[in-house]
Amino acid sequence: MNRKLDPAAVLRQFEIPGELTAVAPYGSGHINDTFCAAFSQAGQAVRVILQRINGNIFKRPDALMENIQRVTAHLAAQVAGQPDADRRVLTLIPTRDGRAWHVDADGAYWRLYRFIERASTFDAVTSTEQAYQAARAFGEFQRHLVTLPAPRLHDTIPGFHHTPGRFAALEQAIAADAANRAQSVAAEIRFALARKGITSVLLDAQLPERITHNDTKFNNVLLDDSTGEGLCVIDLDTVMPGLALYDFGDMVRTTTSPAAEDERDLAKVHLQFPMFEALVRGYLATAGGFLTSEEKRLLPFAGKLITFEIGLRFLTDYLAGDTYFKVHREGHNLDRARTQFKLVQSIEEQEEEMNRLVDSIER
Ligand code: ADP
Ligand code: GN1
Ligand code: MG
Numbered sequence: 001m002n003r004k005l006d007p008a009a010v011l012r013q014f015e016i017p018g019e020l021t022a023v024a025p026y027g028s029g030h031i032n033d034t035f036c037a038a039f040s041q042a043g044q045a046v047r048v049i050l051q052r053i054n055g056n057i058f059k060r061p062d063a064l065m066e067n068i069q070r071v072t073a074h075l076a077a078q079v080a081g082q083p084d085a086d087r088r089v090l091t092l093i094p095t096r097d098g099r100a101w102h103v104d105a106d107g108a109y110w111r112l113y114r115f116i117e118r119a120s121t122f123d124a125v126t127s128t129e130q131a132y133q134a135a136r137a138f139g140e141f142q143r144h145l146v147t148l149p150a151p152r153l154h155d156t157i158p159g160f161h162h163t164p165g166r167f168a169a170l171e172q173a174i175a176a177d178a179a180n181r182a183q184s185v186a187a188e189i190r191f192a193l194a195r196k197g198i199t200s201v202l203l204d205a206q207l208p209e210r211i212t213h214n215d216t217k218f219n220n221v222l223l224d225d226s227t228g229e230g231l232c233v234i235d236l237d238t239v240m241p242g243l244a245l246y247d248f249g250d251m252v253r254t255t256t257s258p259a260a261e262d263e264r265d266l267a268k269v270h271l272q273f274p275m276f277e278a279l280v281r282g283y284l285a286t287a288g289g290f291l292t293s294e295e296k297r298l299l300p301f302a303g304k305l306i307t308f309e310i311g312l313r314f315l316t317d318y319l320a321g322d323t324y325f326k327v328h329r330e331g332h333n334l335d336r337a338r339t340q341f342k343l344v345q346s347i348e349e350q351e352e353e354m355n356r357l358v359d360s361i362e363r
Contacts, residue, residue, distance in 0.1 A: 007035045007050055013095050013102040014112045030325040047115035052108055061109035063154035065101050068236045078144040087116050088232050119222035119231050125255045128278035134221045135251055135282030137230025142287050145211035153240045161246040163199040163309045170316045179321035191341050212242035216250040244295055245302035251279050252303025257343055262335045269339045270346040300354035304347040311340025
């Protein structure tokens with residue numbers, strides 16, 4: 001991966017005392033380049049997370065970093081005094097000249113975080129307790145940001161969760177058929193096009209704008225290794241104004257199925273009802289106080305919509321020839337699109353029951 005990147009050279013630009021002992025690629029994200037590095041400081045090992053922001057996707061990395069600085073500072077103030085406060089929020093390590101990021105010779109932006117030890121992320125959920133904890137943490141994240149002072153955060157990717165726009169992008173990719181793949185995915189295209197009607201439901205619902213994370217994948221929350229608690233929300237590049245339901249929807253997408261996002265055996269992909277229930281309970285435990293009744297009513301729908309939306313994006317990228325998401329094998333984006341659509345189908349089959357559950361909790 002990225003043979004020409006030199007993370008060790010970049011690390012020298014940051015304010016870390018001690019000697020670099022190791023650096024290696026880390027995590028399973030689809031967008032940025034993430035490295036974990038270890039330093040020896042007075043005989044103690046200290047780890048950091050170094051990230052190169054994908055400049056093709058994030059057009060204003062300076063604005064993005066400004067958002068992250070404001071958000072992490074605000075969160076730090078909110079959790080101050082809690083036990084383990086410094087493990088509950090990401091902390092940027094400045095460069096030697098006091099900046100929050102480094103720009104390399106190619107113009108790429110890099111940032112460095114303190115490593116949060118004794119906590120882990122997982123690509124797939126294995127227990128309802130994990131689902132509950134993840135949702136609680138993302139709800140708490142939104143709750144803490146209700147009080148973020150003005151000005152409005154920057155939109156790091158305009159239209160990020162604008163599902164009708166994502167749908168239109170798919171239609172354009174089908175028409176262009178740049179990689180000559182449309183014919184081979186006729187069934188997936190049919191599945192997508194048949195659901196145009198749901199794409200604008202959240203936008204038409206007149207919901208309040210909030211500060212949201214927008215990428216609440218299960219592997220974007222660190223769970224404490226000893227207590228299992230949802231400790232720290234990470235991956236803050238897309239924190240910006242949005243709808244609370246975008247976040248809940250992406251939790252449903254990534255935290256209800258036992259299968260990985262790129263599972264090929266679609267029989268394994270389905271919404272596990274107890275996981276959904278745990279998500280609702282965890283999310284409402286922290287976000288229930290500020291959500292409107294309309295937002296709560298739409299929780300199940302949001303799960304379906306955001307799963308559909310990310311499926312549209314994977315299918316679009318497959319048709320375009322894999323230009324957006326990192327791929328690690330032939331047909332990777334198509335495999336991902338298929339899991340999303342399979343999950344949409346599973347949600348459709350259980351949607352009434354999901355609605356009844358939310359009703360019964362709220363009553
Ligand atoms: P990506 O955009 O590649 O998904 P993330 O910010 O989610 O990047 O980081 C990738 C992985 O690195 C995460 O899933 C998590 O396991 C780990 N990670 C990120 N930040 C930290 C941190 N500050 N402390 C410990 N682990 C972290
Ligand atoms: C990307 O960076 P990562 O892997 O957490 C993507 C999300 C998608 C997700 C699908 C900036 O997230 O929107 O939902 O992949 N991030 C961006 O797994 O496009
Ligand atoms: Mg991530």
